[in-house]
Amino acid sequence: MSQRSDIEKDVNASISNKLLVICVDRDNDVGEKAGITTPVIGRNACIDAAQRLALEDPEDADSNSMFAAIKTYEDLISKGYQVEVVIVAGIKERGVQADEKILKEIKKILEVFSANGAVIVSDGEDDESVIPVIQNVLPVVSVQRVVMKVSRSVEYSYAVFGKYLKMLAYDSKYSKFFLGVPGILLLIGGVATVFGYTEEIFAVLVSILGISFVIRAFDIDKAWSNLTRPTPMGFIRIFTMVAGILLILSSIP
Template sequence: MPHSDFDKSSPAGAKSTSPSREAAHSKILVLCIDRDDDIGSKGGIETPIVGRDACINAGTRLAIEDPEDADSNAIFGAVKTYEELVSKGYTAEVAVVAGKFNRGVEADEKISLEVKSILEKYHADGAVIVSDGEDDETVLPIIQSRVPVISVQRVIIRHSRSVEYSYAVLGRYLKMLVYDSQYSKFFLGVPGVLLAAGALAVIFDAGKWITAIILAILGGAFIVRAFDIDKTLSSFGRLTPTSFIKIFSVIAGVLIILASFANGLSSIPMDMLRPDMSALDILSNRTIVGSFATGTITLLWIGIATILGGILLSNWFRGSTRTMSDILRLAVLALLYIPVLQFTAVLTEGTSPFTLISSLLIGLAVSLVAATFLYQYFRNKKGGSEVLKH
């Protein structure tokens, strides 16, 4: 059986299990508590169980049925405590009581009745409680109402093999963090850079910047890892011609989008901007928002279309069936252009929003028709299963 330790403690005001002869108890009941009734549900043994041999048989039965259950060790711990008391000259008895599987009030009531039945036959004037955890010890007030509790002992199991296994696994992970470049560059590289930066800051008397330097390094490392920038950079040597098309279109599209924001800012009438205006004042001004949107939309749409067009060409040259989705994205982008322009007109010129609603409905109808046409076209050309997959 696994080894066990006894975590001994006594309730407030309780007497010790090895008192002086004047305060010695005449009869001591060593009581093992199994509140969730593992002894019954797993071992098939009814409680209460009274007597050394009966308790050993019950613990053995439970250990055979479930070797990992700690209650069997608690039973053997109660037997050991009983034998220690007897060897010291005490009059003692050992017993096991159990509650019910679902714990709760019914389990506590069952334990109370079993303790009562034991005390009717063995008139103990003190009890030593043995358990394997705090859950079993919640019934202490119930037992104390029937017999004084003079000691509480908790059995703690030592799983030496599990500890060795845990150390082996830990050592394997530490070795992986040190020697595997996929992990070492972050778990060793980032702390190494932080330590080096701190040392340089101390050498050059720039201690006031050390916090900013550390935050910048950590922020950069998190961004690189979050967006797989390191993997993207390392894959540049394996780029295909279609990948260059995608990269060029993405960079060109981002530049056009940035230019659209700059153009939108220049479209705002400068006489409408005041130094005392807050961000809320600016966003709530329909003229400012509308002017910014009017100057931004065209270039913004061109930038997004450039990105989507590059992805479309890349997938087209690779023969991927994802081209259907790429074409639909471009079609939806084109159909949304006019409604967005009409929305800016509603903000700046106060035109009727019903024209915007009608444009949206027309765009939705055209999108459905285009999606249906493309689906039928690619299904006949590539096979319906591939289209559905992508």
Template sequence: MAKIIVIYIDIDDDLGEIGIETPVIGENAVKSAIETASEYMVYDSDFNSMVAAYNTYKRLKKQGEDVEIVFIAGSKKSELEAQLAFSTKIDDVIEKIRPTEAIVVYDSPEDAKAIPIVQSRLKVSAIQQVIVEQHRGVEETYMLIGRYLKRAFSEEKFSRIFLGVPGLIFVLVGIFSLLNLSYYIGPVILATIGVAMIIRGLRIDEEIEKWWENSVIMVITSVISIISAIIGVVSLDLEIQSVKISTFSQGLDLVLGTLLPYFTFAIVVLFSGKAISKAISRDIRVWHDLIKVVSTIFMYYIIFDFLDEIGRNQFLGTETLFTLVVSSAVIISSYIALSFVERYKITKT
């Protein structure tokens, strides 16, 4: 007979907030957890999911199935930490119970992210999402809004949006007002909200969290690169306002001459950070990023020579062409030589 385990998933560890440590294994422990939850979160969808999981367990037990129930939570810290914590706990549960298949009960899209973790270890025979439909009066609706506002201020994943974005907007408005740049306040607010929507919509913040946990150096260098690029754009705007552009070559010289140092610095810092990160982990492919740093510096000087020749009305003269050919040959030759060295090292090991 198959050994079935009914798993209630609480990936963001709401149970931990009310003092319930997971995994909670067995009927008696689960009943005790539900009683505790009924005192603190009776109106929460998590409580309804716990009850639904317990009812599913009871129904299967009455049918004579070999079944066990367990509540497993993740972590509040981050999405990655939550999934890692859940993985560790489900491994412990599987080792203790030795189930052959699982029935998963959850309520939120965040909890659903743990389902693939279960599927990688057990056959999932059924998945149940608990959706609570509630009809409330006006007073109850205000209470519900108040409860969600409390979560917006106290829970990290909500406070990032509901506090972080407005806070950033207020700071930018204050700075621009002090600098007498009130004209830019409207566009800055729209841009800030737009960037926040893009970051959250594409889950860039979650990727940054993973990036930070894997390589702090890369995050720091990325921030420096972004700041450098922003300074370059602001400098270009100030230059355009102070200089009258009469020809295309003059405009090209102004744009590239202003942006190039800042963007080159940003790219060099980014590739250097990646190289340092690989060097720390003793990755032999560190030379890939060093080649990119050297190539970027070469290109910087080539473009500046090109701009200098434009100023002297010598478009793509012999100096720039010679520098371009020689630098390209050196970089390509170095890349080929280092590729052979890398292959030899890998084959030898």
């Protein structure tokens, strides 16, 4: 019975804690793009800041972090916590000066709302790098990272990329060059290494790779297949080519 009462006391004590939901904008997009001075304190003020930033730059992830911080604030309120939501920002160049500015803003907020715990909401590691700075003045009880859902265009790009990879792997028209040539090079290199020809094999591999590129670039393989077709025109082409080569060789002194 006493153990149960102790647990209830701990739960009640945690609910009575004053938490500060902090949205961190280390590079100060909210100030640079939306012209808002930080710190921004309170739900309505944070909503206004997030909306203004979203209107100025709809692709900026910081506005999503701000809305996520407001959502976290509302969730904690519904669970009985004493909470305030704020937005703090550094400077565009980040670095030490940005961290100092964020620290000053946190101290200024604590003068208005004496929290004893912080919930950090950010959109990436850069904003989260200020957590040790915040911990100097306020214990951090939770860190929430906002991950944006992938857009349809990105999903489409991945699908197209996967389609081409599959084509390179399973379509013989492409795989014999993109997989066959590297496979031959690796095989020759492995065999040469076993027999101790590591120095000479580099020149051989580069030569094979160069010949493959030349053949593919100038469609020499297609031209050769046309020449060797068993047709009257094919035989004429072969005869003409051989005769031309012989004439060139005979003209060399």
